[in-house]
Amino acid sequence: MQQNIDTEKDLQLREFDAMCVNESRLGHKWYHNLKYLIVGILFGVVFVKAEVVSWFRIQEMFRLQSFHMYGIIGSAVVVGMISVFLIKKFDIKTVYGEKIAFHPKKFSKGQIYGGLIFGLGWAVTGACPGPLFAQIGTGATVIAVTLLSAIAGTWVYGFLREKLPH
Amino acid sequence: MVEFIKQPWPWYIAGPLIGLTVPTLLILGNKSFGISSSLRHICASCMPANIPFFKYDWKKEVWNLFFVFGIFLGGAIAINLLSNPNPIEVNPKLASELAGYGITNYNNLVPEDIMNWQSLFTLKGFLLMVVGGFLVGFGTRYAGGCTSGHAIMGLSNLQLPSLIATICFMIGGFIMANLILPIILSL
Numbered sequence: 638m639q640q641n642i643d644t645e646k647d648l649q650l651r652e653f654d655a656m657c658v659n660e661s662r663l664g665h666k667w668y669h670n671l672k673y674l675i676v677g678i679l680f681g682v683v684f685v686k687a688e689v690v691s692w693f694r695i696q697e698m699f700r701l702q703s704f705h706m707y708g709i710i711g712s713a714v715v716v717g718m719i720s721v722f723l724i725k726k727f728d729i730k731t732v733y734g735e736k737i738a739f740h741p742k743k744f745s746k747g748q749i750y751g752g753l754i755f756g757l758g759w760a761v762t763g764a765c766p767g768p769l770f771a772q773i774g775t776g777a778t779v780i781a782v783t784l785l786s787a788i789a790g791t792w793v794y795g796f797l798r799e800k801l802p803h
Numbered sequence: 804m805v806e807f808i809k810q811p812w813p814w815y816i817a818g819p820l821i822g823l824t825v826p827t828l829l830i831l832g833n834k835s836f837g838i839s840s841s842l843r844h845i846c847a848s849c850m851p852a853n854i855p856f857f858k859y860d861w862k863k864e865v866w867n868l869f870f871v872f873g874i875f876l877g878g879a880i881a882i883n884l885l886s887n888p889n890p891i892e893v894n895p896k897l898a899s900e901l902a903g904y905g906i907t908n909y910n911n912l913v914p915e916d917i918m919n920w921q922s923l924f925t926l927k928g929f930l931l932m933v934v935g936g937f938l939v940g941f942g943t944r945y946a947g948g949c950t951s952g953h954a955i956m957g958l959s960n961l962q963l964p965s966l967i968a969t970i971c972f973m974i975g976g977f978i979m980a981n982l983i984l985p986i987i988l989s990l
Contacts, residue, residue, distance in 0.1 A: 647859055647860050647863070650855075650858070650859040651859045651860070651863065651864060659832075659833065659834055659835075659863055659864050659866060659867070661832050661833040661834070663832075665832075667865075669832070670865060670866045670869040671869065672831055672832075673828070673831070673832075673834070673866045673867075673869040673870040673873065674869040674870070674872060674873040674876075675873065676824065676827055676828065676831070676870060676873065677869065677870040677871060677872065677873015677874045677875075677876070677877060678873040678874075678876050678877040678880065679820075679873075679877060680821070680824055680870075680873065680874055680877060681873060681874035681875065681876060681877015681878045681880070681881065682877040682878075682880055682881040682885065683812070683817050683820045683821060683877075684874065684877065684878065684881075685877070685878050685881035685882060685885075685912065686808070686811065686812045686817070686881055686885060686887075687811065687812045687813075687814065687816070687817030687818075688811055688891060688912065689817065689821075690878070690912050691891055691912040691913075692912065692913055692914050692918070693891050693893045693897065693901075693909065693912075693914065694891075694893075695976075695980075696893075696897055696901075696980060696984075697893060697894050697897055698976075699976045699977050699979070699980030699981065700894075700896075700897060700980060700981065702893075702894035702896055702897050703893075703894055704814070705814050706814075707814075708813075708814030708815065708818055709814045709817050709818040709821065710818065710950070710954060710955070711818065712814065712815060712818030712819050712822060713818045713819065713821040713822035713955050714822065714954065714955055714958045714959060715822065716818070716819045716821075716822025716823055716825075717822040717825040717826075717836075717955055717956065717958070717959030718958070718959045718961070720822070720823070720825050720826035720829075720959065721825065721826070721829075721959045721960050721961075723826075724826060724829060724830075729830065731829070731830055731831065731832055731833050732830060732831055732832070733832065735832075735833055737829050737830070737833055738833060739835075739960055741962065742947070742957065742962045742964045742965060743964065744963065744964045744967065745947070745964070747945045747946055747947060748946050748947060748953075748964050748965075748967045748968040748971065749967065749968075749971050750945060750946075751941075751942045751943070751944065751945025751946030751947070751968070751971075752942065752946040752953075752967070752968040752969075752970070752971025752972050752974075752975065753942070753971045753974060753975040753978075754938050754941055754942030754945060754946075754975065755938065755939060755941075755942025755943045755945075755946055755949065755971075755972055755975060756942070756971060756972040756973060756974055756975015756976040756977075756978070756979065757938050757942070757975045757976070757978065757979040757983070758935050758936070758937070758938025758939035758940075758941075758942055758975075758979075759939065759950075759972060759975065759976050759979075760975070760976040760977075760978075760979035760980040760984060761930070761931055761934070761935035761938070761979050761983075761984060761987065762931065762932065762935035762936060762938075762939055763913070763914075764939070765838070765839075765939065765943070765949045765950040765951070766838045766839040766841065766842060766871075766939060766940075766943060766949050766951075767838040767871070767874055767949070767950070767951055769936075769939070770838075770871045770872075770874040770875040770878065771874050771875065771877060771878035771881075772878065772912060772913055773875055773878065774874070774875040774876060774877065774878025774879040774880075774881075774882070775878045775879065775881070775882040775911070775912055775913075776879075776882060776911075777911060777912070777913040777918065778920075779913075779918055779919055779920050779923055779932065780913060780918070780932070782923060782932055782933060782936070783932045783933070783935060783936035783939075784936065785936070786932070786933045786934075786935075786936030786937045786940065787842055787936040787937065787939045787940030787943075788842050788845050788846060788940055789936075789937060789940060790842075790936065790937040790938065790939065790940025790941035790942070790944070791839075791842040791843050791845075791846055791940040791941065791943070791944045792846045792850060792852075792854075792857075792940075793937075793941055794856075794940070794941045794944040794945050795843070795846060795854045795856035795857050795944070796852075796854055798854075798855075798856050801945065
């Protein structure tokens with residue numbers, strides 16, 4: 638029982654300020670994670686082939702000079718919405734037979750302040766966190782510095798967290 | 804077929820494929836799609852420094868690190884095997900604006916004229932890459948997610964906080980691209 642309480646606490650802590658969280662309570666051997674590596678590879682290929690990771694495409698988007706990025710994000714959201722709706726409606730389970738969990742997110746001022754700060758960074762680097770990894774993959778080695786700096790930014794956020802308005 | 808794949812993919816192919824990542828990750832193992840969290844897991848694994856925000860069992864989120872490593876590999880595969888040999892075509896208005904800042908190389912996804920190892924040590928390069936990266940890492944965590952976690956996963960699940968965050972991402976981006984970036988690029 639003690640174990641269960643700790644697991645619960647740890648999930649809450651991991652969920653803290655994160656949209657993306659591992660809801661699964663199952664333990665698996667490490668090689669089960671290889672399927673996420675494969676999804677990541679496919680995702681990275683799409684990123685590069687659709688030029689989502691291009692600094693130029695991001696500049697076009699924020700100058701309203703191209704529909705490309707709006708089309709991508711918009712159609713991704715529509716497909717995602719339909720998928721989530723279908724998963725909820727038909728109570729679709731994971732491949733391990735687990736119930737798929739969704740947690741509502743609470744509003745915090747961080748979504749405004751942090752959102753604006755990230756927006757500034759997005760337009761200057763031409764990349765959100767995902768594209769940073771893909772850009773390094775395409776051979777733009779200097780972007781590793783941008784990635785390290787983003788990790789440093791995340792760390793500083795964690796360090797200052799209690800002092801920031803939320 | 805291969806020739807077809809090598810061309811830049813249109814939005815109506817790429818967008819739905821990106822959207823399908825949401826149910827794929829959920830069905831494969833109850834994982835909510837998100838990328839910026841990987842930065843937090845890297846902090847938690849490498850330098851938790853006794854900060855409560857980084858004191859959790861990051862190994863339970865290791866799937867996320869496999870996922871982003873996959874994105875890196877996917878980038879390498881796409882550029883080496885499926886690459887489009889032609890430079891990126893951009894809106895002529897953008898091209899003429901960027902030419903004014905000396906940006907004319909469209910051979911890479913990243914503008915080589917301003918983002919390279921030499922320029923890293925100039926004020927312009929420092930602002931673009933180091934300060935820019937810092938804003939991305941700090942801002943995404945403060946907002947609780949990035950384009951994938953909020954704009955795609957959060958909106959897919961009809962979360963109002965994610966809509967607010969997405970609108971703020973866009974406002975920040977418009978301010979930077981139209982008002983601040985021109986100053987940085989003129990340096």
